[in-house]
Amino acid sequence: MKSRLNELIERSGYRKKYIAKEIGITPNQLSNWIGSRSYPPLDKAYKLAKLLNCKVDDLYVEETKEE
Template identity: 50%
Template sequence: MKCNIGKYIEESGFKRSFIANKLGITGRHLVKYINGESYPPVPKLFLLAKLLNTKVDDLYEYEEEIN
């Protein structure tokens, strides 16, 4: 999965601390979402999409592994 959360946060003009506060998480937790170290629960994913004025399915892209 390719994470696009960081890209959409940059485009939004919001500070990461603002986004983290709105989601009720720490800044470190948001960084983990951005880096793909963890994934937001579905309710937070929908709130994040609303804050960033995008669709939930824009926040992640599925990348097929080629073997």
């Protein structure tokens, strides 16, 4: 799955540090989620989606392999 977090965060106008504080994580954790190195637990995903004014489904997109 590919993260859309960077795009959604830029669109929101919030700073990443602010977002991390609001949902109770470290900026490093948020960076890992943005880079798809790890994924948010469901409770944090809902908080993040609410803050970014989107649905949880919008946070990531499924990557498809081209054949």
